[in-house]
Amino acid sequence: MGIVLNGGTIVTAADVYQADVRIESERIVAIGYEIKQPGDQVISVDGCFLFPGGIDPHTHFDLPVGEISTSDNFSSGTKAALLGGTTTILDFATQFKGETLKQGLDNWHAKADGKCFVDYGFHMAITDWNDQVAREMREMIQREGVTSFKLYMAYKNVLQVDDGALLQALRQAGECGALVCVHCENGDVIADLVQNARAQGKTAPKYHPLTRPAEAEEEATSRVITLARLAEAPLYVVHLTCSGALQAVIDAKLKGLEIYAETCPQYLLLDDSVYSAEGFNGAKYVISPPLRPIYHQEVLWSGLKTGVIDTVATDHCAFNYKGQKDLGLNDFSKIPSGAPGVETRMGLLYTYGVMAGKLTINEFVALTSTNAAKLFGLFPRKGTIAPGSDADIVVWDPRVSSVVTAKTLHQAVDYTPYEGFEQVGQAIRVFIRGKQVVQDGKLGVENPTGNYLFRKPFLRRKGGENV
CATH class of the missing domain: 3.20.20.140 (Metal-dependent hydrolases)
Structure with missing residues (x-):
């Protein structure tokens, strides 16, 4: 059983387009239309951007x-x-x-x-x-x-x-x-x-x-x-x-x-x-x-x-x-x-x-x-929305507006240097490796689920080879 994010606009470093995203077993397995499989959970994300x-x-x-x-x-x-x-x-x-x-x-x-x-x-x-x-x-x-x-x-x-x-x-x-x-x-x-x-x-x-x-x-x-x-x-x-x-x-x-x-x-x-x-x-x-x-x-x-x-x-x-x-x-x-x-x-x-x-x-x-x-040796596992990548997806609602204030932030510190700054948009849903961990802008899990990342060596782009 998978999860299908329906109706959103996918944004990568290269593209902006409307399509559905299907998630299964921690990864993005399909992008397109009519990709729902029997038993899938469908989540409507109409009007929202999907960011990596x-x-x-x-x-x-x-x-x-x-x-x-x-x-x-x-x-x-x-x-x-x-x-x-x-x-x-x-x-x-x-x-x-x-x-x-x-x-x-x-x-x-x-x-x-x-x-x-x-x-x-x-x-x-x-x-x-x-x-x-x-x-x-x-x-x-x-x-x-x-x-x-x-x-x-x-x-x-x-x-x-x-x-x-x-x-x-x-x-x-x-x-x-x-x-x-x-x-x-x-x-x-x-x-x-x-x-x-x-x-x-x-x-x-x-x-x-x-x-x-x-x-x-x-x-x-x-x-x-x-x-x-x-x-x-x-x-x-x-x-x-x-x-x-x-x-x-x-x-x-x-x-x-x-x-x-x-x-x-x-x-x-x-x-x-x-x-x-x-x-x-x-x-x-x-x-x-x-x-x-x-x-x-x-x-x-x-x-x-x-x-x-x-x-x-x-x-x-x-x-x-x-x-x-x-x-x-x-x-x-x-x-x-x-x-x-x-x-x-x-x-x-x-x-x-x-x-x-x-x-x-x-x-x-x-x-x-x-x-x-x-x-830093994480691409394409991280950093994009593509089949095979980790299903790390931010559902960003651009219709939400707010004002930054220390009272509503979750950092363990008694101030923010951005007190009073206006903000457009909010991460209303967040998925990490296919698990929804933020829902309606609130934390949806009690226990930490983060994994340590073993990273690949740096890829030289202008000559030189990795050893």
């Missing part, structure tokens, strides 16, 4: 930061993701100083196993590079299905690695079929600017963006692109925020380099004016990289439209305003850096991208699902 389940390739659930951890764990975070139309997340399993990659990965499996309401995979964040870690990269790919690795150019003395480690990691990844993701900010420059600001008694939240200027991101982005060229390796730039960094990516792509870029809704919709909010409210927007002056927004939208920016993720890294963010009440550098967004990503991009005429509906699907599936 959203893929958020950048989340931080249950991440320890000093003596605290992010407010969303894998249970609350993936539940919120699901209700927003995201059916797959890629989180960052982190190897801390002194650990092997396997130890770091095992720690994250323990956090996530049996707790995820969506399917999930891991990038491996490397903070302690050495010869053993280099050897482990190949084992992560072949034995664990982890085919992407992250390194930080920021957070000096905590997460930051030097250029030598970056070059070696890029070279090793290029040789063994992996994609390296990099946080691009010049950590040495930022550390100096922060120290100087504190010495002058400049401790309010408004000094956060002033000590992490766009120039620090632009320089780091250009530098890591140079390293990727020297290593003859592909590169994925995470959470790109500004015109200078985007220009570095454009220049690299024009030279034929295999460079990919990600941005986030916060950089498309918010700007640095929020840091001057009354009292301590600017702390809600302390994220890294910080929000930029408003003129960068149109540059980023243009990057999405032209395909220079490949994905829209969230960098969901939530901390409560009361009890966590206020640890930096007297020192902006001690405010935990990060903000929530996993539940609102698809709604915001649909509203302010598609409905505003800045993106086509096909580009929306590519940016929220298909491109991430292709880059």
Whole structure:
């Protein structure tokens, strides 16, 4: 017995068309008309779009930061993701100083196993590079299905690695079929600017963006692109925020380099004016990289439209305003850096991208699902609506409108940076591998049903071969 979604409009990265979808045994088995089989359940989705389940390739659930951890764990975070139309997340399993990659990965499996309401995979964040870690990269790919690795150019003395480690990691990844993701900010420059600001008694939240200027991101982005060229390796730039960094990516792509870029809704919709909010409210927007002056927004939208920016993720890294963010009440550098967004990503991009005429509906699907599936070894199992693909389907009703407010969201955090934003459309039904897990916009299951995703090696597109 299967399920037939009747009367909807299917949207992929390439097509928009009306047809029915038949689901059986976790997969899409047929698309067309008159495909109902005896005993099938027929669900009417008239007037709705059918999107492939959203893929958020950048989340931080249950991440320890000093003596605290992010407010969303894998249970609350993936539940919120699901209700927003995201059916797959890629989180960052982190190897801390002194650990092997396997130890770091095992720690994250323990956090996530049996707790995820969506399917999930891991990038491996490397903070302690050495010869053993280099050897482990190949084992992560072949034995664990982890085919992407992250390194930080920021957070000096905590997460930051030097250029030598970056070059070696890029070279090793290029040789063994992996994609390296990099946080691009010049950590040495930022550390100096922060120290100087504190010495002058400049401790309010408004000094956060002033000590992490766009120039620090632009320089780091250009530098890591140079390293990727020297290593003859592909590169994925995470959470790109500004015109200078985007220009570095454009220049690299024009030279034929295999460079990919990600941005986030916060950089498309918010700007640095929020840091001057009354009292301590600017702390809600302390994220890294910080929000930029408003003129960068149109540059980023243009990057999405032209395909220079490949994905829209969230960098969901939530901390409560009361009890966590206020640890930096007297020192902006001690405010935990990060903000929530996993539940609102698809709604915001649909509203302010598609409905505003800045993106086509096909580009929306590519940016929220298909491109991430292709880059991170999940396509065509994920990221599209096609026979043989997992039946991860979002039934999106464009006739529903709402206003974003923390009171009605399901993220385990006491605020949203998008408070008061209008939203057009809602994920009224969501299916994961053929099981309906959201109905009438509400969670329809009590227990997590997400599976760990063993991902394929990275597919080089501009020369080079996977090993």
